[in-house]
Amino acid sequence: MINTRVFPIAACCCDASASLDALYRRALPNAPDGYTPEHLDCPANRPVLRSAEGLSSNESSWLDARRNKTLDPMRDLLRRINIPNFDGPSYIDRNANNQSALPNIGIAVSGGGYRALTNGAGAIAAFDSREDNSTSPGHLGGLLQSATYLGGLSGGGWLVGSLFINNFSTVSALLNDPSHTVWQFDHSIIEGPDAGGVQLLDTASYFHKIEDQVSDKADAGFNRSLTDYWGRALSFQLINATDGGPGYTWSSIALADNFNQGNTPFPVLVADARAPDETVISGNSTVYEFNPYEFGTWDPTTFAFVPVEYLGSNFSNGVLAPSARCVRGFDNAGYVMGTSSSLFNQFLLQVNTTSIPNFAKSFITDLLTSVGKDNNDIADYSPNPFYGYHNSTSRNAQSNRLTLVDGGEDLQNIPLHPMIQPHRQVDVIFAVDSSADTDNYWPNGTSLVATYERNLNTTGIGNGTSFPSIPDTNTFVNLGLNNHPTFFGCNSSNTSSITPLIVYLPNSPYVFQSNISTFTLSYNTTTRDAVVQNGYDVVTMGNATVDPQWPVCVGCAILSRSLERTGTQTPEACTQCFEKYCWDGKTSSAKPPSYEPPFKGQAVKTSASIRQRGDVLMTVVASAMVGMMMLAL
Secondary structure, eight states: OOOOOOSSOTTOBTTHHHHHHHHHSOOOOOOTTTTSOEEEOOOSSOOOOEESSSOOHHHHHHHHHHHHHTHHHHHHHHHHHOOTTOOHHHHHHHTTTOGGGSOOEEEEEOOOHHHHHHHHHHHHHHHOTTBTTTTSTTOOTTHHHHOSEEEEOTHHHHHHHHHHHTTSOOHHHHHTOTTOOSSOTTSOTTTOOOOSSOHHHHHHHHHHHHHHHHHHHHHTTOOOOHHHHHHHHHHHHHSOSGGGOTTOBGGGGGGOHHHHTTOSOEEEEEEEEOOTTOOOOTTTOOEEEEOSSEEEEOSTTTOEEEEGGGTTSOEETTEEOTTOOEEESOSBHHHHHHHTTGGGGHHHHTGGGSOSOHHHHHHHHHHHHHHOGGGTTOEEOOSOTTTTSSTTTOTTTTOSOOEEEETTTTSOOSOOGGGSOGGGOOOEEEEEEOOOOSTTSOOOSHHHHHHHHHHHOTTOTTTTOOOOOOOOHHHHHHTTTTSSOEEEOOOGGGSSSOOOEEEEEEOOOSSSOOOOOTTOOOOOHHHHHHHHHHHHHHHHHHHHTSOTTHHHHHHHHHHHHHHHHHTOOOOHHHHHHHHHHBOOSOOOOSOOOOOOOOOSSOOOOOSSOOOOOGGGHHHHHHHHHHHHHHHHO
């Protein structure tokens, strides 16, 4: 039986009071006027675009601090893992003065709505040494503290954003928030939070606040889209602040001491460029990233970055006109998280196919009309900061408008793109996949296939990135590669440039059937906690009860590229791990039967189940729409 840990527990962290206290020391609400962007005088050193020819000076300086801060936790993690006949701590000590020799770790959390948030939260809790029991035998606490980069997309982006905007809190602190203001998913995002009154009136007040905030942005002269509403609604659940923290910005992460001192990984969210009437496929989309310093893309199309703090400013050909003022506050944290998950706007567009009351349909239709149906699932980043820049290659250089969509619309549902950039020199990526690829909402490797195929695209969109070979999705299912951890890229000699090892960690049922529809927008607390617990077990293989050697194999994956660079012989235990977990190149491409993975442990009990699928989602909306209708009266 799997020896699981249970969420939430009263003393959830090594120091519960300190962790909860950290939850209240949030990122800075540094926007000048709440949700409304504002034109202000520019700093003396006026912001400009830079070409994506390398890392920014800010990221490079931050890396110097972060890489040093990973030494102690990596040394401790390897000590606890205890690779047979290999002294991991001594290896770190011998190479401590040479950052380029040491392992460089990334963690990427896929999209998939609340399923991805909660499953990913379990993975992050398992990797976090601050969590109670996470450093016990068979566990992997310290991997998060050893990582340099942490990427999120859609639901995974909500997780990453919520952690950082809440001062890099622990997962347990967010689950156990005594104020009950964050991660309370039992109230649908459409219904709004419970304010202690009649829910109908609470919902009306909730949407009134959101509408006021979004309207103020429009009144200030900035385009609005459905993502404004979606992002504001997300913030009420993800940010521990009054009214969803309308003044909290993505760039404020860079002002937090915890981040500045290199005590956290580098957070990155991903979105795709797409015009409202365009079809996105993995081979033609420009992938953009949001990090604490910049917004932009490494792709050879736009190939540029702009300071994220000054999004909304009127750049042209990479600079601001001498008379132009700077805009601040456009990079609202909820809007950025909503941009990376704007696919969820689609549920509003499906209203006429549902059985909710006609008056509710009429209200949503009016909302769509007022915002503009051509905006459906896009996020509007006008004025385009890349206007007139790289005219010969950029698809958006002559457009005043830049529109973005969910980062998974190109099928790259795991945010690997930022971590395979050669300038970042990432050795190993722990890829947590909560995608709903199969008919039963389990992953089947589609995201890895999409990234691999994009890298091979003859248009050159990969721009020098390298990615290991990936088999077709039928092979994933037929060979069970999506039912347990699998390593891709074990033999680096098969590639001619820097290629990270991919540790694929697919969602599978250890203690709970966590294959919940992406479009399920409410989880009761016991279901939320069960998915988190299952995610913990997915990445630890049930705290090493499924495979006692799994922690050793994780250590080997961490060290693999570093051992090659330093000319260190691979330990025999690692050779055995690679034989067990590396994809061996075999394929089985016949159409597989319906994928129904069995439990790997004993199922946990939950209260009333929320096994509804996406087509049932709209029944949740009906009661909420009554409150929304009150706003129209």
